[in-house]
Amino acid sequence: MDNQDLLERIQSLVEEEHRLRDAAGSDDGNSSARLAQLEAQLDQCWDLLRQRRAKRDAGENPDEAEPRPVSEVEGYRQ
Numbered sequence: 001m002d003n004q005d006l007l008e009r010i011q012s013l014v015e016e017e018h019r020l021r022d023a024a025g026s027d028d029g030n031s032s033a034r035l036a037q038l039e040a041q042l043d044q045c046w047d048l049l050r051q052r053r054a055k056r057d058a059g060e061n062p063d064e065a066e067p068r069p070v071s072e073v074e075g076y077r078q
Contacts, residue, residue, distance in 0.1 A: 003062070006049045013042050043073040 001009075017038045020031045044067050051065035 001048075003049060003052055006045055006052070010042065010045045010049070013038050013045065017042070040070045040074060044068065044070060047073045 017035065020035050020038070023031065048065055048067050052062035055065055056062045
């Protein structure tokens with residue numbers, strides 16, 4: 001997955017997140033769980049994009065960056 005693919009994936013996840021948040025008044029219980037999944041996936045995507053950019057800036061191969069587990073990226077300070 002290259003940077004453009006990651007950015008497109010992030011955009012798709014953000015759009016879904018916005019749709020769910022806009023429909024929050026009609027919460028059927030599933031949307032809360034889906035929002036949590038989206039947030040975790042977004043954290044992973046952003047982390048992977050940052051890794052790729054850091055490797056590129058350091059003269060390394062950005063394709064060597066790998067997604068980190070949700071348990072790791074969820075604990076990052078923003």
